[in-house]
Amino acid sequence: xxxxxxxxxxxxxxxxxxxxxxxxxxxxxxxxxxxxxxxxxxxxxxxxxxxxxxxxxxxxxxxxxxxxxxxxxxxxxxxxxxxxxxxxxxxxxxxxxxxxxxxxxxxxxxxxxxxxxxxxxxxxxxxxxxxxxxxxxxxxxxxxxxxxxxxxxxxxxxxxxxxxxxxxxxxxx
Amino acid sequence: xxxxxxxxxxxxxxxxxxxxxxxxxxxxxxxxxxxxxxxxxxxxxxxxxxxxxxxxxxxxxxxxxxxxxxxxxxxxxxxxxxxxxxxxxxxxxxxxxxxxxxxxxxxxxxxxxxxxxxxxxxxxxxxxxxxxxxxxxxxxxxxxxxxxxxxxxxxxxxxxxxxxxxxxxxx
Numbered sequence: 001x002x003x004x005x006x007x008x009x010x011x012x013x014x015x016x017x018x019x020x021x022x023x024x025x026x027x028x029x030x031x032x033x034x035x036x037x038x039x040x041x042x043x044x045x046x047x048x049x050x051x052x053x054x055x056x057x058x059x060x061x062x063x064x065x066x067x068x069x070x071x072x073x074x075x076x077x078x079x080x081x082x083x084x085x086x087x088x089x090x091x092x093x094x095x096x097x098x099x100x101x102x103x104x105x106x107x108x109x110x111x112x113x114x115x116x117x118x119x120x121x122x123x124x125x126x127x128x129x130x131x132x133x134x135x136x137x138x139x140x141x142x143x144x145x146x147x148x149x150x151x152x153x154x155x156x157x158x159x160x161x162x163x164x165x166x167x168x169x170x171x172x173x
Numbered sequence: 174x175x176x177x178x179x180x181x182x183x184x185x186x187x188x189x190x191x192x193x194x195x196x197x198x199x200x201x202x203x204x205x206x207x208x209x210x211x212x213x214x215x216x217x218x219x220x221x222x223x224x225x226x227x228x229x230x231x232x233x234x235x236x237x238x239x240x241x242x243x244x245x246x247x248x249x250x251x252x253x254x255x256x257x258x259x260x261x262x263x264x265x266x267x268x269x270x271x272x273x274x275x276x277x278x279x280x281x282x283x284x285x286x287x288x289x290x291x292x293x294x295x296x297x298x299x300x301x302x303x304x305x306x307x308x309x310x311x312x313x314x315x316x317x318x319x320x321x322x323x324x325x326x327x328x329x330x331x332x333x334x335x336x337x338x339x340x341x342x343x344x
Contacts, residue, residue: 039296047220047286055289085209086301111222113286114303114322116228120296123212125290128259 005052006133008102013137013146016095017107021071021141028136036126037147039066042116043125044092050110052151054063054104054130058092063141089115179306179322181275186310186319189268195220195246201309209299210320212240216291216298217265223283225276226326227303227317231265237315262288
């Protein structure tokens with residue numbers, strides 16, 4: 001795992017959480033894990049393919065998830081229903097999307113998969129031979145941990161050109 | 174979910190399980206599910222990005238996984254060691270890779286992500302607005318279920334010269 005893939009995600013997460021939920025994000029200490037991850041209540045899983053490949057996981061408690069979507073949608077969510085699930089997954093999607101724009105500016109183009117949401121505590125998720133960098137992001141609504149299991153694609157294995165995803169003009173500057 | 178994405182996966186699973194584990198599978202009855210899925214013991218998630226996009230989820234129980242890994246590694250495993258986990262994930266990777274080759278022959282190019290391996294029964298996996306087509310594959314050591322949450326995507330995969338990206342997964 002290459003640490004230069006870290007900052008795009010931290011920056012994107014701060015920016016998106018601030019814009020969507022109005023919360024300030026502070027980054028905790030990084031850790032590197034080779035063992036499998038045991039899930040918190042809610043996990044959003046998004047894969048990257050391209051010049052950077054691997055999996056990004058966002059783990060959070062149900063309480064934090066509900067607080068975040070309540071802010072995003074401007075209404076209280078008492079339970080983690082399908083709309084709330086979709087909201088949390090979408091946050092993961094937007095953060096990852098923003099991060100890939102930053103990665104592509106740094107010379108690594110990648111595309112992201114649609115998000116998958118895993119709801120249930122105590123499941124073991126293994127990214128196999130990808131080590132995970134874990135970044136805890138603390139907000140006033142609770143903690144979101146970002147797990148990055150990414151690596152640079154071996155030369156020749158990734159398409160050198162992808163028709164790029166639509167990049168908004170504001171992001172190109 | 175487009176049913177034409179189904180056969181490449183069934184065909185790939187048939188070929189790969191035959192070659193890797195000498196198992197002959199038969200396809201069970203299909204069903205379409207919009208509800209989130211409660212996991213079995215072992216779940217492997219692989220994403221597709223490109224002209225087909227979405228997630229493919231392979232699910233099997235512990236006993237089937239151990240039997241499958243034992244056949245692949247040609248030793249009698251008692252539990253699902255890290256190596257055995259990796260071999261099950263690799264099997265899913267090869268099936269998906271093979272299916273993506275078949276899909277690209279049908280005009281839908283895509284790239285697959287590395288596999289993610291989940292262990293633990295009863296977690297809820299939601300593919301959100303993607304409906305899942307459930308394909309049970311039965312064989313003598315148990316049942317492997319493939320969940321296809323796929324749809325036609327708009328991102329074209331460009332390959333340069335005669336380098337076809339998905340080729341590296343061909344078995």
